[in-house]
Amino acid sequence: MAKESGSVDRLRPSLRPVRAGNGFEEALEQILQVVRLGLVPDGGRLPAERELAELLGISRVTLRDVLKVLQEQGLVESRRGRYGGTFVLTRTDSPGEAELRRRLAAVDLEDVLRLREVLETGAAGLCATHGLTDEGAERLRTALAATHEAPLPDYRRRDTLLHLALAELSGSPSLAAQYAAVRATVNDLLDCIPLLVRNLEHSQHQHTALVEAVLDGDPEASRAAMREHCAGTAALLRGFLA
Template identity: 80%
Template sequence: MSVDPDSTNSTSSTDSTAADRLTPVLRPVRAGNGFEEALEQILQVVRLGLVPGGERLPAERELAERLGISRVTLREVLKVLQDQGLVESRRGRYGGTFVLPRKDGGGEDELRRRVAEVDIEDMLRFREVLEVGAAGLCAAHGLTDEQAARLREALAHTQDAPLSDYRRLDTLLHLTLAELCGSPSLTAQYAAVRATVNDLLDCIPLLVRNLEHSQRQHIAIVEAVLDGDADGAREMMREHCGGTAALLRGFLT
């Protein structure tokens, strides 16, 4: 007899941790496009690496509730992702829907395809506007003690991250800032543009010197936000985005 994965997933610590990471991305969909918007959001979860390869998505019941869709619709979404080789369904006591490890970048052909599909300058400028705005709003409006703790924790995770996991945890830090600014619309737009940024970053090497510099900027941004220094937070975030933009332009244009 098969076992419904939800019967064992919903109370696991793995699911709870994954659910926390998904907060900036998952939100109730609008009526009329439930399937399409739910697919878009879960694709962002996968592309952003919020649930790493080999880990389990939250239980169907929880995902459906957070997206505001039926479990029938959710299963249709998960079927699409499974057909695309992005997730797999496992049955049994430790079953559920698991994200499959990403395949390699595909070499030069894949790089050219990705670059051809993106207006890099437009994407970089839009990203800067969103990131600078989010950092400034967080600093200007202030954070609760709980929000400040979340931001510090996200920063700490990037400081301890191995190279293989750095990009995912860097993404989580930036998504946390976007979420804490208080604008769900900005958060949604940032999640979408960040997924595109990550697709391009996957085409270039991780440079230790750049990561060390980037980490110093992360610390300065978080300190400015926590100090309520809106101008400082915006300026440091603008500089931080400029560094990423320079790398992408250098490698890809």
């Protein structure tokens, strides 16, 4: 029989209720950190789904989506039966681990994430405050529609083009140039983590709310929508890479 991880109480300092806006992403971040920090040892069992869901403040449906991602990444496995549950697997370096470590060594992850949030929320607020021309509004709508129509392999490119459009429409060439540079770094990091359908669907809802707020000329709602969107991406990057 596999060794036990112990009571859920052992994990309480590391697991906390997630915020409503990015429940899936933040729950995934927290459980990834528990696994990657070795708080549950190789071969150890995670707490029962009911306990984990209650601790994180999410539904069991959302938790199962999170556990599915961990299984697909080879970090845990699900076993049935009397001694069943979700067990942490022994992790071995893949051929891409060296490249991942090289990329991370050259980047201050928290600095990149904070700068991205400042630039993106600023651009969204400026677009909403000063308004867009008819041409600018149509460019933004077209970029949004392109993300909705994107096949999975092309999603990140079209997502980047939407965010670049917002930065360029802000009216500040300096902001747009700074954002282009930081987005290139963000994309390098995103290339190190998997595309998650649940996250992409959520991102699309956030994109739509963001563009609607900008076109409505509501800077506060635009900044809030962008801030929440950036937080979701940050949670995934911290979970997989921090």
